[in-house]
């Protein structure tokens with residue numbers, strides 16, 4: 277079976293963590309983009325389509341929740357997995373109420389991360405498919421066939 281890479285952006289102010297995770301996900305065939313703060317994340321989403329953003333909650337400047345709000349406002353179909361450290365689990369749950377797909381505790385278990393990435397991409401694809409079908413129905417209706 278041909279594997280279609282997941283287009284993933286990892287956003288974290290800890291550069292070593294970004295490098296490490298990015299390398300490991302590249303090794304299993306995903307297509308990685310690296311960002312080190314919220315603004316950079318938003319600019320890169322503007323430039324290129326992504327499926328999933330892995331987003332650190334604690335970042336200087338624009339924090340994870342603020343970044344999440346902007347992502348969901350401007351790129352509603354992009355799925356977000358929040359990364360939490362100790363003491364920010366409640367914030368992660370708040371993030372899910374704001375539209376994040378799920379969250380992971382740092383240091384993230386790699387298999388769990390991969391499972392969540394695939395789940396998030398699948399959710400996005402299903403939503404895109406529903407939108408395509410709805411648009412097709414709309415076109416049919418407009419042409420008077422229904």
Ligand SMILES: [Mg+2]
Pocket residue numbers: 288289290332333334335
């Ligand atoms: Mg951080």
